[in-house]
Amino acid sequence: MATAAATLLLLLFLTAAASAWEMNIRLPTEMLNGGEAVVAPVIHALRPLLGSGGQLAARAGVACDSWRLGVEAHNVIGWKTVPARCEGYVGHYMLGGHYRRDSAVVVDEAVAYAESLQLAGNGKEIWVFDIDETSLSNLPYYAKHGFGATLYNDTSFREYVAEGSAPALPETRRLYRRLLQLGVKPVFLTGRTEDQRNITVTNLRRQGYSGWMELLLKPAVHAAGELQGSAVAYKSGERQKLEDAGFTIVGNIGDQWSDILGTPEGARTFKLPDPMYYIG
Numbered sequence: 001m002a003t004a005a006a007t008l009l010l011l012l013f014l015t016a017a018a019s020a021w022e023m024n025i026r027l028p029t030e031m032l033n034g035g036e037a038v039v040a041p042v043i044h045a046l047r048p049l050l051g052s053g054g055q056l057a058a059r060a061g062v063a064c065d066s067w068r069l070g071v072e073a074h075n076v077i078g079w080k081t082v083p084a085r086c087e088g089y090v091g092h093y094m095l096g097g098h099y100r101r102d103s104a105v106v107v108d109e110a111v112a113y114a115e116s117l118q119l120a121g122n123g124k125e126i127w128v129f130d131i132d133e134t135s136l137s138n139l140p141y142y143a144k145h146g147f148g149a150t151l152y153n154d155t156s157f158r159e160y161v162a163e164g165s166a167p168a169l170p171e172t173r174r175l176y177r178r179l180l181q182l183g184v185k186p187v188f189l190t191g192r193t194e195d196q197r198n199i200t201v202t203n204l205r206r207q208g209y210s211g212w213m214e215l216l217l218k219p220a221v222h223a224a225g226e227l228q229g230s231a232v233a234y235k236s237g238e239r240q241k242l243e244d245a246g247f248t249i250v251g252n253i254g255d256q257w258s259d260i261l262g263t264p265e266g267a268r269t270f271k272l273p274d275p276m277y278y279i280g
C-alpha cells in the first residue's frame with residue numbers, strides 16, 4: 001500500500017511538473033512581466049537539485065555553472081550549441097528567477113551610469129540597443145528548441161520572428177524608457193535583416209518600445225549562407241557611421257560580446273546574460 005501511495009504521489013508530482021513546465025513555455029510573456037512571483041513552483045522545486053544554485057550538477061561533475069561563467073566572461077567562445085548535459089541547467093537558469101536577477105543587475109548599473117552623466121542635451125547623444133535577447137526575448141522559441149542545446153535553425157527561427165510575438169525583456173525596457181526621459185536617443189542595431197523590418201517594428205511597438213531614433217538592420221539576404229560577415233565588423237561599422245554623422249554613443253547594451261566589441265564601442269558597454277547561443 002505504501003508503495004502504491006508513493007507511486008501515486010510521484011505520478012501526481014510528475015504530472016504537475018510537466019504541466020507547470022508546459023505553462024511556462026506557453027506563457028512566457030506573463031512569466032517575464034510578472035517576475036518571480038508567478039514562476040511555476042516546479043522551477044523552484046527542481047532548482048535546489050538541478051538548477052543554477054544546485055549541488056547535484058556539481059556532485060555529478062557537470063559544471064554547467066562554470067561553463068556559463070566561461071561564456072559570460074568570453075573565455076568560452078565560438079560554440080555552436082549549449083552542451084547537451086547543460087540543457088536542463090540553462091532551462092532552469094532562463095525560466096527561473098536567475099536570468100531575470102542577472103539582467104536586473106546589468107540594467108541597474110546602466111541606469112545609474114546614465115543618470116550620472118553630464119549630458120549635453122544636444123540631441124546627438126544616443127544609446128545603442130541590440131534586439132534579440134536584449135530588447136526582446138526569444139525564450140518562447142528557445143524553450144521549444146532545447147534552450148540552445150539543438151543546432152540553430154535559421155528557417156524555424158525566422159518563422160518565429162515573423163510572428164512578431166517576442167516579449168520584451170522588461171529590464172531593458174526599463175532602461176530604454178529612462179534614457180528617453182533623460183533625453184538620450186535609443187538606436188536599435190540588430191543582426192536581423194532588412195526584410196524583417198516591418199515585423200520587428202510591429203513587435204517592438206507591441207512590447208511598449210517607441211520613440212527610437214533609428215532601427216538599423218542588416219541588408220536583406222535570400223539565403224542564410226550569405227550572412228557570413230562577422231557581427232563585430234558589421235556592428236562596429238554601423239556605430240562608426242553614427243559617430244561620423246556627429247552622434248555620441250554614450251552607452252551600448254547587448255547580450256553578445258559581438259554587440260559590444262569593436263571600435264567605437266560606445267563610452268560604456270553593458271553585457272546582458274545569454275547562455276543559449278553565441279554569435280561571433
Ligand SMILES: *[C@@H]1O[C@H](CO)[C@@H](O)[C@H](O)[C@H]1NC(C)=O
Binds near residue numbers: 159
Ligand atoms: C528547420 O526548421 C524547418 C522549419 O520548421 C524544418 O522544416 C526543418 O526540418 C528544420 N531543419 C532541421 C535540420 O531541423
Ligand SMILES: *[C@@H]1O[C@H](CO)[C@@H](O)[C@H](O)[C@H]1NC(C)=O
Binds near residue numbers: 195198
Ligand atoms: C513594410 O511596411 C511598409 C509601410 O507600411 C510597406 O510599404 C512595405 O510594403 C512593407 N514591406 C514588407 C516587406 O511587408
